[in-house]
Amino acid sequence: MPITKTADRWRPGTGTTALRDDLTGSNATRQRVTWFTRNQMRIAPAVFLLPAMLLFAVYVIYPILQSFWVSFHEWDGLTPDMEFVGLGNYMELFGFDWELLGILVDDGESYWRALVESANDQDFWRAIINNVFWLTLFMLAPVFGLAIALFLNQTVFGIRLIKSLFFFPFVISQVVVGLVFSWFYDPANGLLNAIFGSFGVPQFSILSSESAVTFGIIAAGLWPQTAYCMILYLTGLNNINAEQIEAARIDGAKGWSLLSNVILPQLRPATFLAVVITVIGALRSFDLVAIMTAGGPFGSSTVLAFKMYEEALFNYRQGYGAAVAVVLFLIMSVYIAFFLTRMVRQER
């Protein structure tokens, strides 16, 4: 590639004339040609980008590489000695065993059964299953959010205040949301049991039931998440092309068919954003689990994010924790890649 072409790419699209004026001194202000004026198109981007990139490199990129490395070790995090164990942590996570491999060669079906039975880390599988629950049920947030947005998209007295109050749960800390909901679920004094009690349902403690606890936490998580999706949809509805709606109405479209054929396609950007943020929120779920149950009872409400924290900081198994983090990271990467491709395509 000729050198001039590369040099051109450093310059902004139409800024070259100004630069040439600078170089020839024909500019009205007659700037002196210094090393700086000649090279500022190279210096400026570097100066502007350097501080942000430096911090980002040190605090985000480097730790990702380092976590992968730590996950190949057994390490308590207290002493400096790390013992290299290769894929040992991952084998433990997934319950892999060399003996089992022999069974696989003989009979594939019994291998899977043996694998599930031998998995020595049941909590890890529990966490994965719970993350799947989070992911699936969190998809209700865009749906509820759209419903509330449609409900609120009117002009009546006080509607602005009402919209902001509906948005409230998203603004407050998850710690507060967790506190509020653990109390809401409280078997002795909670409102939920008071309501159920008035229908004659016996007292029930959601947060100490192994089968219900995850759903209780997800419901708490849906509260702020729905509020967020609602705001996205309200903004989307605000920017909808009014003429198209009128035209569709004249053509006789109304209610459901108007919504699904005219409104929803126009809300596509809002839906995309709502789904992306919701997926990420579901995979990142940590705060509520930590506050409401700390993964309990007996690890039944744990998720990958919490499992990792617990292994690394409470069980002093940093390598094992890092392996959990890597698994979570890889799952998330699928979604990130999906989002990035879309974004980069938009830039072209």
Added chain:
Amino acid sequence: MFPTPIAKLSRRTQTAYKLTLWVSLAVWLLPLLAVAMTSIRTLEDIAAGNYWGWPGGFNLIENYTEVFTRSAMGRFMVNSVMITLPTVLGTLILATMSGFALAQYKLPGYVLGLFLALPVLMFVNAVGLGAVNVILAVLVLAFIALAMWRLRVRGEIALFAMFIAGNFIPFQILMIPVRELTRDLGMYDTIWGLVMFHVAFQTGFATLFMRNFIKGLPQELIEAARVEGANEFQIFWNVVVPLVRPAIAAMAVLIFTFIWNDYFWALVLVQSEQAMPITAGLQALKGQWVASWQLISAGAIVAALPPVAMFFLMQKHFIAGLTLGATKG
């Protein structure tokens, strides 16, 4: 407008709608209202299990004073402010600069390789600075740079993608190394450890926002300044910064809320009361005040108040920030 404006419907439907509106709002905020109510209840109410009925007495001032006098809540509050404000300021400065650069300049693809050089070499240093490792790392970096250049990937897009991707990664993948790093820098269990990390992480999000905002500014203004002979730094300071004020306001409220509400990093990077922010502090107090729900509730309200106030004061900017990308794309 969709759905059909309520004003076009019958009077009765309108009244019904307004009524439903307020009732549903009350149901939606019920858990929060209950907490607010409990925070002013008397001890007798709590002891009698009167959580959801009308309070037997109002202890507004007593309860809230008690929260501040009987615990380190005041300290936590100050810590949260001291963590949040420098983070917001630092992020805004860095992100406005990097957002400007990514929006304005065309960069060659190999800058991605240059950018990755620092973290990769840090990693090699941590793993072991053998000749083989260094050569391997340099080869990998050269390969990335070459690939970016040959594939004609634009450098500014690659960097931008990097910042966006960084936003979405799970915190857990950063946890162990960031903790070590903070410890090595002597900032473990201090406010500055949290500030440094938050600035680094939030810069990704804020850069995304700023870059898109600056990209949307009329290019003629910047060109005109260039023709006038302004240098790039003058353009940044005198032309761009005044124009991005709305974006700065939006970022400021959003980041304020995110950082104020952060819980995970407060757990990971801080241990003692002297640096603990209010979120972690509240959770710690919950353990101490087992049955004193009136105090826990008052504490929760105190913790929730600053972001709520921020939201109400700067609502327009807040929503503009959050819904970035919800209307186009």
